[in-house]
Amino acid sequence: MFLQQLINGLVLGSTYALIALGYTMVYGIIELINFAHGEIYMFGAFVGMYLVTVFKVPFVIAFLLAMVLASLLGVTVEFLAYRPLRRSSRLAALISAIGASIFLQNLALLVMGPRPYTFPSPFTPKVYKTSLVTISRVEIIILVISFLLMIGLTFLIQKTKIGKAMRATAQDKDAASLMGINIDLVITVTFAVGSALGAAAGVMVGIYFRTVTPMMGLMPGLKGFVAAVLGGIGSIPGAMLGGLLLGIAEVMGAAYISSQYRDAIAFAILIIVLLFKPAGLIGRFMQEKV
Amino acid sequence: MFSAYYLQIIILVGINIIMATSLNLITGFTGQLSIGHAAFMSIGAYAAALATLKLGLPFFGSLFFGALLAAFFGVLIGVPTLKLKGDYLAIATLGFGEIVRIVFLNLKITGGAVGLRGVPKNTTILWVIVAAILTIFVLNRILKSRVGRALVAVREDETAAESMGINTTYYKILAFGVGAFFAGLGGGLFSHYFQYIHPNSFGFLRSIEHLCMVVLGGLGNIWGSIIGAAALTAIPEFLRASADYRQLFYGAILVLMMRIRPEGIISGKKSRKIPPGKTSAWRGKNKFLKATR
Numbered sequence: 001m002f003l004q005q006l007i008n009g010l011v012l013g014s015t016y017a018l019i020a021l022g023y024t025m026v027y028g029i030i031e032l033i034n035f036a037h038g039e040i041y042m043f044g045a046f047v048g049m050y051l052v053t054v055f056k057v058p059f060v061i062a063f064l065l066a067m068v069l070a071s072l073l074g075v076t077v078e079f080l081a082y083r084p085l086r087r088s089s090r091l092a093a094l095i096s097a098i099g100a101s102i103f104l105q106n107l108a109l110l111v112m113g114p115r116p117y118t119f120p121s122p123f124t125p126k127v128y129k130t131s132l133v134t135i136s137r138v139e140i141i142i143l144v145i146s147f148l149l150m151i152g153l154t155f156l157i158q159k160t161k162i163g164k165a166m167r168a169t170a171q172d173k174d175a176a177s178l179m180g181i182n183i184d185l186v187i188t189v190t191f192a193v194g195s196a197l198g199a200a201a202g203v204m205v206g207i208y209f210r211t212v213t214p215m216m217g218l219m220p221g222l223k224g225f226v227a228a229v230l231g232g233i234g235s236i237p238g239a240m241l242g243g244l245l246l247g248i249a250e251v252m253g254a255a256y257i258s259s260q261y262r263d264a265i266a267f268a269i270l271i272i273v274l275l276f277k278p279a280g281l282i283g284r285f286m287q288e289k290v
Numbered sequence: 291m292f293s294a295y296y297l298q299i300i301i302l303v304g305i306n307i308i309m310a311t312s313l314n315l316i317t318g319f320t321g322q323l324s325i326g327h328a329a330f331m332s333i334g335a336y337a338a339a340l341a342t343l344k345l346g347l348p349f350f351g352s353l354f355f356g357a358l359l360a361a362f363f364g365v366l367i368g369v370p371t372l373k374l375k376g377d378y379l380a381i382a383t384l385g386f387g388e389i390v391r392i393v394f395l396n397l398k399i400t401g402g403a404v405g406l407r408g409v410p411k412n413t414t415i416l417w418v419i420v421a422a423i424l425t426i427f428v429l430n431r432i433l434k435s436r437v438g439r440a441l442v443a444v445r446e447d448e449t450a451a452e453s454m455g456i457n458t459t460y461y462k463i464l465a466f467g468v469g470a471f472f473a474g475l476g477g478g479l480f481s482h483y484f485q486y487i488h489p490n491s492f493g494f495l496r497s498i499e500h501l502c503m504v505v506l507g508g509l510g511n512i513w514g515s516i517i518g519a520a521a522l523t524a525i526p527e528f529l530r531a532s533a534d535y536r537q538l539f540y541g542a543i544l545v546l547m548m549r550i551r552p553e554g555i556i557s558g559k560k561s562r563k564i565p566p567g568k569t570s571a572w573r574g575k576n577k578f579l580k581a582t583r
Binding site for chain 1: 321323325370371373374376377378380381382384385386388389392393395396494495498501505535537538540541542543544545546547548549552
């Protein structure tokens with residue numbers, strides 16, 4: 001029972017981790033909570049579903065295309081709603097982000113209608129049973145893809161030139177700019193990569209729960225942010241750890257405490273973390289300079 | 291005098307004026323971004339409705355009880371979370387709002403997911419007008435007093451305010467308490483007008499709606515919030531835009547206002563001139579509110 005819940009938690013948590021990565025990367029670089037990230041995730045799920053059902057595209061290609069199109073959307077949102085506010089107050093940028101999120105959500109609601117769509121399962125469903133746990137093929141696929149994406153991201157951040165530029169920009173934007181780093185390009189790439197990961201999470205949740213709705217981004221978006229804060233916002237390993245822990249905590253809480261308060265668990269964790277360790281589990285706390 | 295339809299719009303405008311001005315006290319004047327204002331409204335709405343239904347209090351008593359309970363929770367959430375700044379505070383208020391909604395969705399006494407029905411229709415247009423005027427009056431008196439100047443000082447530069455001997459934590463909690471009190475009052479009026487309340491009427495999107503009114507009217511300006519609340523309540527009704535487009539419109543307003551006129555229709559600033567290269571509505575050193583170079 002406990003092991004089974006642990007696996008369920010890991011599957012859910014790995015999708016939270018992918019969403020959290022998008023938040024944490026953007027926050028690390030421009031100190032903005034990208035509220036529209038939940039909608040990017042929703043968009044990714046819709047694109048994946050549409051390509052598979054309407055255009056009969058093979059799942060792998062639909063998955064990759066969803067990531068590409070979602071990163072385009074992410075970059076567009078950055079360009080229209082955040083870039084003009086780069087020099088204004090962070091409050092203005094945050095309000096603009098909330099506005100972008102509401103706008104995208106309702107645009108989806110208008111275009112797609114409020115009814116849920118079914119995401120057809122791209123694989124023949126198969127369940128592996130052992131004496132202790134049961135795990136379905138979809139769950140294994142989600143875990144493997146998430147793991148691969150996280151390794152890929154770590155490689156991108158740590159080993160490539162653009163990754164180095166991203167780390168430099170996160171540390172000190174002005175100094176990075178003086179060293180000849182194109183800050184605008186770095187920000188664009190950050191949004192593109194973060195959005196692609198969010199879309200990947202969206203598609204995987206789509207095949208896991210088999211439904212896609214315009215409002216599906218709201219809760220996972222908020223929870224992805226909670227996961228980012230839990231791990232330490234701005235920290236990439238933190239987001240991965242935070243996502244997995246949040247998924248496990250949520251599933252365990254629903255199983256052992258109360259399933260009705262499932263969504264409240266995440267927010268209670270958020271408030272507790274903010275109060276006692278605002279830097280998160282492995283984040284650095286930045287003292288505000290006078 | 292009015293048809294029922296216009297009456298309902300006027301009552302909604304009145305309630306939204308109470309909500310927007312009280313949120314403006316917290317976000318516009320004290321500079322603490324709150325995206326959980328609807329939570330205080332829901333506490334007031336449920337507390338007032340239950341006070342009428344279960345305790346049999348008169349209408350005024352219920353309203354006061356609801357407002358007081360909302361203020362209590364405002365202080366309760368204020369004490370721990372006000373250590374947080376800027377977007378951390380915003381996200382904590384969001385989390386608080388969601389927790390309140392989920393708790394109301396699961397409690398027995400609130401009717402859970404079915405909602406609470408059978409609240410007597412005590413709210414009349416007179417009550418709403420009196421309550422709105424009272425709210426505006428009290429907030430205006432607070433803002434014109436020493437307390438109001440302290441609140442603005444906290445917004446402009448917390449460190450400087452603190453070094454001038456202003457107890458910043460106290461004033462932030464005070465702003466949250468007073469703001470929540472009036473939000474609770476608005477909630478009480480709401481539940482006694484519609485006679486039916488559901489936790490999901492007070493979710494994240496309702497908080498955003500209030501924020502929209504404040505931002506549109508101008509952060510840090512009471513009259514702006516009144517105009518913002520009236521405009522955003524009445525215009526969609528008169529345009530006959532269905533609820534489908536309303537939210538889309540709200541989202542666009544937030545983005546466009548921040549881009550074109552971040553200080554709102556009526557600026558909260560004394561001077562209308564903005565120094566070149568500076569687009570913030572404020573001149574202080576608050577890192578969250580200040581424009582960079």
